[in-house]
Amino acid sequence: MGHTDYDCSFWNLESEEHSKKKILEWASMSIVCCIPILEGVYCLACARWVWKKCLYTAGHESENWGLASFEEFMPVPHHCRLILALYEDDLRNPIWAPPRGYGINPDWVLLRKDYEETQCRVPPYMIYLDHDNADIVLVVRGLNLAKEADYAVLLDNKLGQAKFDGGYVHNGLLKAAQWLFDAECEFLRGLVEKNPNYTLTFTGHSLGAGVVTLLVLVLVQNLDKFGNIDRKKIRCFAMAPARCMSLNLAVRYADIINSIVLQVAMISYLGQPRPWTIFSNHFSGKRYLPCLLCLMCLKDTCTFENVLKDPRRLYAPGRLYHIVERKLFRLGRFPPVVRTAVPVDGRFEHIVISCNATSDHAIIWIERESQIALDLMLEKDRIMEIPANQRMERQESLVREHSVEYKAALERAVALDIPLSYSPPNYGTFHDMEEGETSDRSSEQITFLSSKKWRDSWDGFVGRLFDVNESGQMVFKKSASGSSQNSCCK
Structure with missing residues (x-):
């Protein structure tokens, strides 16, 4: 057993x-x-x-944005030509002038500095006193591919390296902006004091656009050095700007900073270091391409709001104007359409594969397409035959619409828990708003005010036409009924 x-x-x-x-x-x-x-x-x-x-095309980025109007987009081609004028050695005998010319008076160029005078701290710039438009303009040109100093400025940045006004900015561009502010602060303040009714405008392209946007931030933090100039008299037009400030700053300064992007402008789409740049520093060869594709697939499936909540991530600054001129599966360029918004979760986050990324970044193409777009807007206005008074009313309504949109963007930023997304003072860039309507009110308050005005005007209209009889019913006034009959007879 x-x-x-x-x-x-x-x-x-x-x-x-x-x-x-x-x-x-x-x-x-x-x-x-x-x-x-x-x-x-x-x-x-x-x-x-x-x-x-x-x-994926660039048109998807702005497909839900509103169309820009002639009044708000009108300064853009002129400022593009001011930037192009910086590439001329002699403005009285220009060589590279666009078909319409530069449209500037060489006698109004008060200051002009090249790389030797700037010590390669910033690209060449000039100060132009535009009497035709009552404007003091500081213009900074773009990246010079032959200058190592420009690359040094652009590449001088690490994630979260430079803090400014409760957010993060590009370190190299901030240094350049601070140097430019210290160099020309006294000169600009003298011009502002001599011309108190003039606006103060900063414009630049590419690397210069990043410099002038951060220069505006430095200026706003030091308004006392400019005799406490009104914020609404400060403007900035950045052509194809580098991504230079965190999301809270990009939204908060949308009242004075305007960024213009043509279709797929290369530098405006490139933000923080991408996975392939990290791999390229350590590895070589094509065998890592599947890993990179896998990382990008995983990145695209991540929650987008988590990316927005990163306070160190840099974005294109201010209000965005997107010039769209090409469509999917269609050859050639089409009549450009300009769309504008103050987006929070749609600031050119997707990489667009396009063979025109470099040409769309060129200032000469931005000037050409912006002028065509402006001519189309003007032609449409002429067909509609809008009188001067109605044009002024439309300008005022445009300010209110931008203010409401601006507040909605700030509220969206607050809802996403983006740090320090609070409301600054009155909305700038355009003329003053109506008395008593300041942009520090919330969008709900503005909506309430507009509905209250409409209700008051309607009650007045009803009171002029109707009376209440003894039985409590509303009847036409005799004078009102007679006037309406006379008008009908006429």
Whole structure:
């Protein structure tokens, strides 16, 4: 019996080991069989991502934005030509003038400095006293591909390196802006004191656009050095700007900073270091391309709000004007359309694959397409035959619309828990708002005021036409009914 029991126990152990081996074999076979399936799913996911990227156009970025009006977009082509004028050695005998010329008076150029005078701290710039438009303009040109100093300014930045006004900014551009502020503060203050009714405008392209946007931030923090100039008299037009400030600053300063982006301007779409730049510093070869595609697929599936809540991430500054001139599966350029908004969760976050990314960044193309877009707006206005008084009323309504949109963007930023997204003083860039309507009110208050005005005007209208009789019913006034009959007879 003992021998039999021993044989049975031995048989049981042998069967258990055999079953374990079988299970391991089945598991390994199933894993091996699933590898091709997983590879197929992975390849399909990568192919789908590449296909979506190829189909994604710049028009998707601004498809839900409103159309810009002639009044707000009118200064853009003029400022583009001011930037182009900086590339001329002699403005009295220009060589590279656009078809319409630069439209400037060389005698009004008060100051002009090149790389030697700026010590390569900032790109060349000039100060232009525009008497035709009652404007004091500081113009900074873009990146010079032959100057290492410009690359040094652009690449001098690390994630979260430079803090400013409760947010983060580009470190190299901030240094350049502070140097420019210290160099020209006295000169600009003298011009502002001599011309108190003139606006103070900063404009630049590419690297220069990033410098002037941060220069505006420095100026707003030091208004006492400019005789406490009104914030509404300060403007900034940044052509294809670098991503230079955190989201809370980009939204808060949207009342005075305007960024103009043509279709797929390269530098406005490139933000923080991407995964391929990190890999390129340590590895080489094409064998890491699948890993990069996998990382990008995972990145695209992450929650977008988590990206927005990163206070160190840099964005294109201020209010955005997007010039769209190309459509999917259509060759050539079409009549440009300008869309504008103060977006919070749609500031050119997607990388767009396009062979025109470099040309769209060029200031000469921005000037050309912005002028065509402005001519189309003007032609539309002429067809509508809008009188001067109605044009002024539209200007005032435009200020109110921008103020409401600006407040909505700030509220959206607060709802996303973006730090320090509070409301600054009155909305700038345009003329003053009506007395008693300040932009520090919330959008709900503005809506309440507009509805209250409408109700008061309606009550007055009803009171002029109707009376209440003895039975409590409303009847036409005799004078009102007579006047309406006379008007009908006429």
